[in-house]
Every structure is written in C-alpha cells, then in structure tokens.
Amino acid sequence: MFEKFTADARAVVRDAAEQAGRTGSGTVGEPELLLALLDRKGSPAATALGALGVHKRRESVAEALAAVRRRGGISTADAAALAGLGIDVDEIVARVEQAHGVGALAADGAPGRRKRARRPFTAEAKSVLERALRIAAGRGERRLGDEHLLMALTARPGPAAAVLAEHGVTFADVLRVVGEGGKPVERRGRRNLS
Structure with missing residues (x-):
C-alpha cells in the first residue's frame, strides 16, 4: 500500500505516529493524522491548509x-446536541476521570498504559488511508499525496472532519482549494479565512 504514497504522504504517516507519542496516545488515529498534516510545510496539503x-x-x-479525544471521540457539536437532551458530556467525562484517571475515555484505552515503540493505527485511521487511495485513484492520479489524506479526513464524519468543520473547513472547501492549487478561498456567506 505505501509504495503508492508520495514522500509527503509517507512523512505524514510517520509524523502521525510521532504525534501519538507526543500526546501519549497508544494508537494513531484521525487526530494524529490531522496534526501531522498541520505540521507540514511546502506540500500540497500544507498549501491547502494555509x-x-x-x-x-x-x-x-x-x-x-x-x-x-478526552471525550472518547464525541465532537463539540455532538456534545452540544446531547446537552440539548439534558446530557452533560463534560460532567460525565469528569466523573469517569475522577474514578479512573485522566484520559480514561480516550479512544486508545486506559491511561498509564505501557508505551510501545510502534503504535497501531485505529480502524478509523486505516479507513482514512484506504479512502485516500480511492480518492487518488478516482481523480486519475497514480500516487497518493498528502492532499489526498486531507481530502479523506474531511470526506466522512469523524473527529478530524468535525474539528475542521468547527473551524470553518469542509470537504467542499478542501476540494476547491486543492483543485485551484492552494489559492485562498472566497466563500459565499462566510468570511475568507486566509
């Protein structure tokens, strides 16, 4: 699978594992992939994110x-929707953490877990990689670049897509910017974020 990745895409995957180590995560998930993309400079995804x-x-x-991650994958929008039903997610997280330790609901399992040199990818992160391959192939591109990883993160609901949406970035925005070679985007009804 990785033989089809460009050097930029491989660097994102490698850097995502390093992100997991820095954040104390036992696994590599969507958040780590997005953070790794945000740390890139001069690549197609970095240009688009800029x-x-x-x-x-x-x-x-x-x-x-x-x-x-602390809320076990529940986005801010989902937490707000649950609050509308009288469910205080932050209170639930606080009680769980009081009983089981900080980070008990994190997607990678129990806090204090022994750190491993190799961190496995979550099913969601693997799905992002597979979706990125399909996106590249669907666009008629022979290699998977970091821009395809960015498109794949925003193409389906998940933690990365939810956080980017909270920051005003959607799949359509990413497609438009990647298609325009990273030029700043003017959006109707929203202010330009560049």
Missing part, C-alpha cells in the same frame, strides 16, 4: 482534537 486559514489556528485545532 489557503483555508487553518495553519494560523493550529493551536485551536490541536486543543479541539485533544478535547474530542
């Missing part, structure tokens, strides 16, 4: 991804 104004808000994106 044009969409996401690079300027990296810290906000990283904080939102950490919050989603």
Whole structure:
C-alpha cells in the first residue's frame, strides 16, 4: 500500500505516529493524522491548509482534537446536541476521570498504559488511508499525496472532519482549494479565512 504514497504522504504517516507519542496516545488515529498534516510545510496539503486559514489556528485545532479525544471521540457539536437532551458530556467525562484517571475515555484505552515503540493505527485511521487511495485513484492520479489524506479526513464524519468543520473547513472547501492549487478561498456567506 505505501509504495503508492508520495514522500509527503509517507512523512505524514510517520509524523502521525510521532504525534501519538507526543500526546501519549497508544494508537494513531484521525487526530494524529490531522496534526501531522498541520505540521507540514511546502506540500500540497500544507498549501491547502494555509489557503483555508487553518495553519494560523493550529493551536485551536490541536486543543479541539485533544478535547474530542478526552471525550472518547464525541465532537463539540455532538456534545452540544446531547446537552440539548439534558446530557452533560463534560460532567460525565469528569466523573469517569475522577474514578479512573485522566484520559480514561480516550479512544486508545486506559491511561498509564505501557508505551510501545510502534503504535497501531485505529480502524478509523486505516479507513482514512484506504479512502485516500480511492480518492487518488478516482481523480486519475497514480500516487497518493498528502492532499489526498486531507481530502479523506474531511470526506466522512469523524473527529478530524468535525474539528475542521468547527473551524470553518469542509470537504467542499478542501476540494476547491486543492483543485485551484492552494489559492485562498472566497466563500459565499462566510468570511475568507486566509
């Protein structure tokens, strides 16, 4: 599978594993892939994220991804919807963490878990890689670049897509910017984020 990846895409996968190590995660998931994309410079995905104004808000994106992980994958929008039903997700997380430790609901399992040199990819992250391959093939491109990983992260619901949507970036925005070679995007009804 990785033989079809460009050097930029391979670097994202490698950097995502390093992100997992820095965040204390036992697995590599969508948040780590997105953080790795945000750390890229000069690649097609980096150009697209810059044009969409996401690079300027990296810290906000990283904080939102950490919050989603802490809530066991529940996005801010989902937490707000549950609050409308009288369910306080933050209170539930606080109680679970009080009983079981900080990070108990994180998608990779129990806190304090022994760190491994190799971190496995979650099923969701594997799905992103497979979807990126399909996107590249569907666009008639022979190699999978980091821009395909960015498209795949935003193409389906998941933690990365939810956080990017909270920051005003959708799959349609990513497609438009990648198709325009990374030029800043003017969006109808929304302010330009570049």
